[in-house]
Amino acid sequence: xxxxxxxxxxxxxxxxxxxxxxxxxxxxxxxxxxxxxxxxxxxxxxxxxxxxxxxxxxxxxxxxxxxxxxxxxxxxxxxxxxxxxxxxxxxxxxxxxxxxxxxxxxxxxxxxxxxxxxx
Numbered sequence: 502x503x504x505x506x507x508x509x510x511x512x513x514x515x516x517x518x519x520x521x522x523x524x525x526x527x528x529x530x531x532x533x534x535x536x537x538x539x540x541x542x543x544x545x546x547x548x549x550x551x552x553x554x555x556x557x558x559x560x561x562x563x564x565x566x567x568x569x570x571x572x573x574x575x576x577x578x579x580x581x582x583x584x585x586x587x588x589x590x591x592x593x594x595x596x597x598x599x600x601x602x603x604x605x606x607x608x609x610x611x612x613x614x615x616x617x618x619x620x
Contacts, residue, residue: 542580
């Protein structure tokens with residue numbers, strides 16, 4: 502289980518994501534779930550960076566990864582600054598015209614940079 506996030510970063514590893522989803526379901530009511538999701542979020546961002554860096558258009562895979570990224574961001578609401586910087590930089594360099602990327606980037610910015618409530 503510890504090696505799975507690293508495997509998820511590799512391009513074309515959709516089977517590993519299915520396994521990661523199964524592990525997430527098993528950990529649903531566990532204390533380890535938040536940590537696991539943070540690892541998945543990091544792996545998802547790194548996988549997208551790898552995909553963009555290779556500049557190979559795998560639209561369906563990219564789209565599913567972007568939707569997964571959005572889903573994980575909504576739950577975790579925190580990212581590794583280095584992973585975030587790499588994703589934004591590489592994504593804007595290679596996918597600045599991609600509507601799905603830009604929508605997910607907008608959602609991520611709204612989530613990560615929202616003002617803290619003073620309540």
